[in-house]
Every structure is written in structure tokens, then in C-alpha cells.
Amino acid sequence: MQDKLKELKSYLSEVYDLNNISALLNWDQNTFMPKGGATARGRQLGLMEKIAHEKKTDREIGRLLDELASYEKSLPVDSQDAAVIRVARRQYEKAVQVPASFMAEMVSHLTDTYQVWVEARSANDFTKVQSYLEKTLDYSRQYAEYFPHEHIADPLIDDSDEGMTVEVLRPLFSDLRKQLVPLVKAIAEQDPVDDSCLKKHFPEQEQWKFGLDVIRQLGYDFDRGRLDKTHHPFMTKFSLGDVRITTRVKENNMTEALFSSIHETGHALYEQGISMNFEGTPLAQGASSGVHESQSRLWENIVGRSYGFWKHFYPKLQATFPEQFRRVSLDTFYRAINKVEPSLIRTDADELTYNLHVMIRFDLELDLLEGRLAVKDLPEAWRERYKSDIGVFDPKDADGVLQDVHWYFGNIGGAFQGYTLGNILSAQFYDAALRAKPNIPNQIQDGEFGVLHGWLKENLYQYGSQYTAADIVKRATGSDLTVKPYLAYLQEKFGKLYSLK
Template sequence: MNEKLQVLRARLQEIYHLHSAKAILEWDQGTFMPNLGAESRGNQLSVLAGLHHHRQTDPELGRLLEELSAEAESLSYDSDEAALIRVAKQDYDTETKVSPEFVAEFVSHTAKTYSAWVKARKQDDFSIVQPYLEKTLELSRRYAEFFEYEHVADPLIARNDYGMTVGTIRPLFSQLRDALVPMVEAITSKEPTGAFTIKKHYPADKQIEFGKKVITRLGFDWERGRQDYAPHPFMTKFAHNDIRITTRVNENYLGEALFSSIHETGHALYEFGINEAYEGTPLHHGTSSGVHESQSRLWENIVGRSYEFWTFFYPQLQATFPEQLKDVSLDEFYCETNKVSRSLIRTDADEVTYNLHVIIRFDLETQMLEGNLKVKDLPEAWRARYQSDLGISSPTNANGVLQDIHWYFDHIGGLFQGYTLGNILSSQFFAAAEKEIPNVRELMKQGDFTQLHTFLQNNIYTHGRKYTTDELVKRVTGQALSIDPYVEYLQNKFSMIYPQLRK
């Protein structure tokens, strides 16, 4: 078995490096590539994707995995060797169902779609990207047809949140929506007193300088990572010691760069923390979209928007922007930072309304896949859902259907549910951390995030993909996935800001 495992690792390492090379080109496309390079970049990515898929579906790899799977029955389920064989076999079985011609076609198409989206968003013109998106929908349905499924979106969901289906997500989202809508209505029925506006002029260079201080304190390793700019912030990994995050700056809104930086740092901390011995294998990634998002949302919201966090950082922020914040108290800043409102932009949404944005997207993409919504009707359907669910509607597509990159750089389907799953899990994981570190919030007041980081590192990050989401949640929290800790967290936090929520 040891000899076969060495052969397996060698094969998997080649696949890993091809994936990393593709990620480098995608990072460059999202940051520095000239717009006219889109067609060539699409061809380059298509070639790499074809090579990656060819290696990942090599029949020799399949035979090796079959032999190892039989021999692995004698291994402990928790052993690294058993996990490597198990996860590699799962990936192989998935990839061999998809034709290499389809993979090459899809990658080439999405590279062109991304550039069309950038142009459409800038010009607020959905018609520029509409034909590309219609092709993406066709390709997304074709992808699903490679698999057996109960719902056409299930194979697409499985790409990012293995084990989750439309059948499991819809009831969960419905339960959460039932808890959130009354909360939103109660909060927005009365404006808080004493609020100021953080939408003043904050020079970009000072915003970035302060943000770097913050994420350094949280644990971002500048020897292994870097930060750049992108129209839509993201995190990517090329290797264990080469992890990139991006942000965007709005000089008239303090929160955009700061919280997107903290958010992407949460993703990066996860990747920094995976067991280095897993590098070059499929274990060297996060468990799922939902678990990954739980870390970005935990650091961005539960930590970064907490009163304890700002008890430490607010004096430093005032020193950075003395004119803008000289007459603003900590309590006023905290309330404004956590202000709940019916807004248009998902990435700028507060914690209470955020999941309604996600549920809208999940419903719309599911309807498109089902054939119940045409792409040409998507902008109007988007506006109608925002009006009915959030009581607000955008007159522009740039702040509507064009605001997110997801459908314009990947499949339609299975891309948004991870955000809400992540919110739910972030509270479960933080509650588990509080049990082990009872004074964790006092430590946060002192700017000490080391023990929290260590808890997450030891219980989540180090395992990579060794465990499924369900297995990991039960190991860390002792419970199955539940919305209860999340709803309790929101109720407790926002009832302190909005008296009308107090029972």
C-alpha cells in the first residue's frame, strides 16, 4: 500500500499544480489583465483545464484508486491515508462523468463572459452580457445531465457543498426566512437615535493602511500572502505558502474595503492553517463552500463587527481619520456599523438582511435551471423579488442583477447557498469556541485574537478536506447543522442596538 500511495501522491501532485497554474491566470484576469486579453486568456485557461481534466480522469488513476480503496478498509477512518484515498476517489468519480470537451468549452466561455460582465457592469447594460449568460445557463444544464439527480441544481450544488441538495436547502432557507423577516420588519419600523453616517470621504491609501493593520492583527501572514485590488474581492491559493486576497475601495464608504479585507482574510486564514503535509493533494483545500464561508463571516461579522473588536480598534481608526470621526463616539460608531436597513447590495448588507439577498439569488438561479425563468427576464424578476422581499428595488442593473460576479465567471446554480450556510455555521463554531475559551470576548477587547485563531486552527483549518461538512460540524460542536445558534446570536446582538427587538 505504501508504494501505491506514493504513486497516488505523485499523480495527485501533478493535478494540484495544474489547478494552481489555472488559478494564477484567473487571479491575473481578476486583477491586472488588460481587457483585450480576454479571448487569449480564455484559450489559455481552456488548455489548462483540458490538461487538468485529462490527468484527473486518467483510467490508470481510477484503477489505482480502486485498488487502494479496497486495501483502505483496514485503515482507521480518521487516518490521513484513508481520507486521501476517500476524497481522491470521490473527486475521480465526479470528474470522470464530465467530458473533457465540455470542460474546455466551459472554461473558454466563462473567461469571455467575465470580460463582458465587467463591461456590462461599468456601462449598466445587461444586454452586453445577456447572450453570454444564456450560453452559461445552457452549459450549466448540460453539466447537470452528466449526473443522476432529483433536482437539476443538485449536481451544481454538490460541486461546492457536497451532500447538500435543493431538497435540504429549501426547507432550511424557509425556516431561516421565517425567523428573519419579522426581525427585519421590527427593526426597520423605527430608526435608531443618534446615528451618524460613515459615508464621508476616507482617502483610499489610509483605508488600505488601516485595513492591513487589522488583518495583520487577526493573523494574516504577509510572508505567505499578499493583497491586491479587484472589482469583486476574492481569495485564491496557488500553494501552501502563496495565498492571495483582494479588496476594493470606496472613498465615500469606510466599510467596503475594511470588511471585504477582513472577509477575505477569514478565507485566507483557513487556507494558511491546513496541514502542510496535505499540499499537493485534494485534502489541501477547505471542506466546502459553507465551511469556508463560515470562517470569512465569523471573522468579518462575529469578530469584526463586534463591540469588543471596536473597543480595541476604534481609537486607532479615529487616529487614522481624525477629522471624519472626531465627534463620533465608540457607541455611535458601533451602532452605525451594525445598522440594519433594506439595501440593494449583498456584499454591503447588514447581518440581519444579508441572508434574504442570498435566498433571492438561490431562488432565481433555481428557477432559471428549472426553465421557469428566462435570462432575458432576469433583471425584471430580480427587481420584483427585491421589492417583495426587501421593500426596495434598484433602477439600475449595475446595482441589481450585475452586482455579483458568480454567474458571470462560473456555472448558474450552486454558488450562493454557501454564504447562508456559512453564516449559520459561523455561529455554531463560535459558540463552540466560547465554551472552550470563556473569556474570548474579553481577549478581543484587548486586541488578542490568538486563542480564537488557535481554536479554529486546531479544530477546523488543519483538517482541510479530511472530513465532510456534517462530520466536521459534529466534531467541533457536538451537534448537527442548526439555525438556532445563529438566530439566537442575531437576536442577542441586535436587541442591544434596537430596543424594539427585546422581548
């Protein structure tokens, strides 16, 4: 059995490396590649997807999994070998449902679509990419049809958040919306917070240096990573020893680069914290999209926008930008970075309204997949939902339906639910960390993040995908997924900020 397991791991290691080669090509496309390389890059990524898909659906993997079934049952449930077999079986059984030729064709199309999206967004013209998006919708539906499902979005959701379905998510999001809307409304009735201190001129070089210092102090390992610029910030991994992040810089708003860098650092800390024993196996990745997003939101919002965090870092920020912040108090700055205000851009949204952005996209995805909304009508449907749900809209496509890269670089469906699940779980994980280590807030105030980072590594990061998302949440926090810590966190923080009863 050990020989068979070793043979299985050899196949899995090749799949792992092929996927990471594709990730490297994607990273290059999103950072340094000249636009003239787009067509060839599409062919290259399509070829890589075809080779990887053929490898991970090799009949030898199926044979080995069958022969290892009894051995798996004899192993402790929480053993690494049992987890490797379990996760490999899940991935294999899903992969064999989809032809390699289809995957290669779809990936090549999505690569082309990304380049067209960059141009369409720059030109503020949705029609440039409309036909590409229509084809993406067709591919997304075709992909879903390869799997049994109750709702056409379920297979797409399951790829990112195993076990989650439309039936589970719709009521969860509905309940959350009911709790958030009154809080947002109560704040909207007050005088707006003055955040003009954030909208002065901040030279890129100084922003970059300050951001590097912050994420290094949080624990990002630059011996196993790097920070670069891109159109849409992201984290990617080529191995557990090479976890990279990107950001974008606006010289008229210093929060853009800083908080997107902290956000992506949260993702990277998770990946860098996975046990090195998992390298080359399907366990060397996060448990789910929602669990992954919980770490970016935990570090960006719960830590990075906390008063204690800035009690430590604000003097350093003032020293970096003396002209901009010399006469701005910490309290004024803290209120500014936590301002609640309806906005057009998801990535710029505050903690309270952010989930409304996600829910709009989730609902529109379902409408598209169900055939109740045509792609050509998407820009107008987008504006109508923003008017009704958030109270703002912009006739420009660039700040509307073109603002997110997701639909132009991946399937339609299965991505956005992870953001709200991540928000919910961020507070649940942090609440568990505080119960175990009550002094964490004081340590954050002193600029010490090792205890929180250590608790997360011990209870979450090291396990990668050894456990399902549901299992790791239960193991780390002692309970199933719950919105209570998240709502309590929001009510306490913003209740104080806005003097709400």
C-alpha cells in the same frame, strides 16, 4: 500498497499544481491583466482546464483507486491516507462523468463572459452580456445532466457543498426566513440609525494602511499572502504557502475596503491553517463552500463588527481619520456599522437582511435551471423579488442583476447557498469556541485574537477536507448543522442594539 499510494499521490499532485496554475491566471485576470488580454486568457484557461481534466480522469488513477480499495478499508477512518483515497475517489468518480472537451469549452466561455460582464456592469447594460448568460445556463444544465439527480441543481450544489440538495435547502431557508422577517420588521419600525459618520471622505492610502494593520493583527500571514485591489473581492490560493486576498476601496465609505478585507482574511486564515502535510493532495482545501464561508462571516461579523473589537481598534481608527471621527463616539460608530436597513447590494447588506439577498439568488437560480424563468426576463424578475422580499429596487442593472460576479464567472447554480450556510455555521463554530475558551470576548477587546484563531486551527482549519463538512461540524461543535446559535446570536446582538423585547 505504499508504492501504489505514492504513485496515486504523484498523479494528484500534478492535478493540484495544474489547478493552482489556473488559479494564478484567474487572479491575474481579476487584478492586473489589461482588458486586451481577455481573449488569449480565455484560451489559456480553457487549455489548462482541458489538461487538468484529462489528468484527473486518467485511467491510471482509476486503476490505482481500485487496487487501493482494500487497503483503504484497513486504515483507521481518520487517517490521512484513508482521507486522500476517499476524497480522490469522489473527485475521480465525478470527473470521469464529464468529457474534458466540454470542460475546456465551458471554461473558455466563462472567461470570455467575465470580461463582457465587467464592461456590461460599467455600462449598466444587461443586454451586453445576456447572450453569454444564456449560453452559461445551457452549459450549467448540460453539466448537471452528466450526473444522476433528483433536482437539476443538485449536482451543481454538491460540487460546492457535498451532501446538500434542493430538498434539504429549501425548507432550511424557508424556516430561517420565517425567523428573520419579524426581527427585520421590528427594527424597520424604529427610527433609522444615523450612519453618516461612515460616508465622509476617506483617502484610499490611509484606508489601505489601516486595513493592512487590522488583518495582520487578526493573524493573516503576509509571508504566505498579499492584498491587492479588484472589481469583486475574493481569496485565492496557489499553494498552502501562497494564499492571496483582494479588496476594493471606496473613498466615500470606509467600511467597503475594511470589511471586505476582513471577510477575505477569514477565508485565508482557513487556507493558511491547513496542515502543510496536505500540500499537493486533494485534502489541501476547505471542507465545503458553507464551511469556508463560515470563517469569512465569523471574522467579518461576529468578530469584526463586535463592540469589543472596536473598543480596541476605534482609537486607532480615530487617529487614522481624526477629522472624520474626532467627534464621533464609539457607541455611535458601533451602531452605524451594524445598521439594519434594506439595501440593493448583497455585499453591503447588514447581517439580518443579508440572507434575504442570498435566498433571492438561490430561488432565481432554481427558476432558471428549471426553465420557469428566461434569461431575458431575469432583470425584471430580480427587481420584483427585491420589491417583494426586501422592499427596495433600482431600475439600474449595475446594482441589480449585474452586481454579483458569480453567474458571469461560473455556473448558474451551486454557489449562493454556501453564503447562508456559512452564516449559520459561523455562529455554531463561534459558540463552540466560547464553550471551550470563555475568555475569548475579553481577549478580542484587548486586541488579542490568538486564542480564537488557535482554537479554529486546532478544531477546523488543520483538517482541510480530511473530513466531510457534516463530519467536521459534528467534530468541532458536538452537534449537526443547526440554526439555533445563529438565531440566538442575532437576537441577542440586535435586540440590544435596537432595544427589542
